[in-house]
Amino acid sequence: MIPYGRQDIAAEDIEAVVATLRSDFLTQGPAVPRFERVVSDHVGASHAVAMNSATSALHVACLALGLGPGDWLWTSPITFVASANCALYCGARVDFVDIDPDTYNLSVESLERKLETAEREGRLPKIVVPVHLCGQSCDMTAIAHLAKRFHFRVIEDASHAIGGKYRNGLIGNCRYSDITIFSFHPVKIVTTAEGGMALTNDGELAAKMALLRSHGITRDPSLMDGASEGPWYYQQTDLGFNYRMTEMQAALGVSQMNRIETYVARRHDLARRYDALLADMPIVRPMQTIEAYSAYHLYPVRVPEADRRAVFESLREAGIGVNVHYIPVHLQPYYRAKGFELGDYPEAERYYAEAISLPLFPAMSDAQQDQVVAALRIAVSA
Incomplete structure (x- = not known):
């Protein structure tokens, strides 16, 4: 079976993890801050806070921005459920903005219309979470303009997008947002097995997120209520969580970051090859905007809705x-129970009915890609 995504683990990655296992630290040692510096320096952000998952990072980011009961968070319905669930963890409410039919990212036009209506109704969002689907950036210039006009905060869900670019800057520099989130799940661009990171240019937000990821506990006397009682002393100053990343994960991440440009370049080679090989087929290939350089986490194609299941099953049977x-988040049973219905976000639903993600990962060979294309050609012509 050729998987849709797969981690690439090199000998140097294994050596980095083994060296950590032989060190004095398995948690809260030097590897985590080293990984944070490597990523923040690479993308051009001032601060980075590593955590045990991107979901944890989304949760903590929302809390750091003050999201709570009575507030609204808006995001795209075409995303993993964590992009919406993070609001519910804070006691806030969730709504969605339909997608652009070409990029599959959150539609700026739909967002502006929805904001204008919400302003009249007195229910503007506190946070908007644009999702850089498949690794291609949303139109962050326009979203940042709307954030200023309607006074909401922005968290970029860039779980797919480390290594991607927008307007000649690397995604993660937070030029257009308050916080950016990366994921290091095994099928993502670089991996720490499980893991995530929040990046920001705001030192206060970074400090708040660092506090919340570790039980809300500090050993810094300057942050304590009253004087320290000694070198052993710590205080819990907020209600935090155990969202820490381990040293082994961080060591793996540092090693993986040495190859991030090679990984993204190979994904682009494969995407260009797909574009050429699929050009004569009755499918819709992913569109790239001139302002974005995708990290190409995914390569989704669209087939006629009536054929999607048959094509999907044919490919699986062929070992692809x-x-x-x-699946649109608003159609999940949990969210349907909150009042969302089929028909609420027609572009998202149309995309879901037609989409199939083809295999794409750096170690994929041209021969494997040829096998995928041959199987797809048979499936769509059946």
Whole structure:
């Protein structure tokens, strides 16, 4: 089976993890801050806070921005459920903005219309979470303009997008947002097995997120209520969580970051090859905007809705591990119970009915890609 995504683990990655296992630290040692510096320096952000998952990072980011009961968070329905769930963890409410039919990212036009209506109704969002689907940036210039006009905060869900660019800057520099979130799940661009990171240019937000990821506990006397009682002393100053990343994960991440440009370049080579090989097929290939350089986490194609299941099953039977990204969040039973219905976000629903993610990962060979294309050609012509 050719998987839709797969981690690439090199000998140097294994050596980095083994060296950590032989060190004095498995948690809260030097590897985590080293990984944070490597990523923040690479993308051009001032601060980075590593955590045990991107979901944890989203949760903590929302809390750091003050999201709570009575507030609204808006995001795209075409994303993993964590992009919406993070609001519910804070006691806030969730709404969605339909997607652009070409990029599959959050539609700026739909966002502006929805904001204008919400302003009249007195229910503007506190936070908007644009999702850089498949690794391609949303139109962050326009979103940042709307954030200033309607006074909301922005968290970029860039779980797919480390290594991607927008307007000649690397995604993660937070030029257009308050916080950016990366994921290091095994099928992502670089991996720490499980892991995530929040980046920001705001020192106060970074300090708040660092506090919340570790039980809300500090050993810094300057942050304590009253004087320290001694070198052993710590205080819990907020209600935090155990969202810490381990030293082994961080060591793996540092090693993986040495190859990030090679990984993204190979993904682009494969995407260009798909574009050429699929050009004569009755499918819709992913569109790239001139302002974005995608990290190409995913390569989704669209087939006629009536044929999608048959094409999907044919590919699986041929040993091609295709997948679908994503089932619209508002159609999940949990969210339907909150009042969302089929028909609420027609572009998202149309995309879901037609989408199939083809295999794409750096170690994928041209021969494997030819096998995928040959199987797809048979499936769509059946």
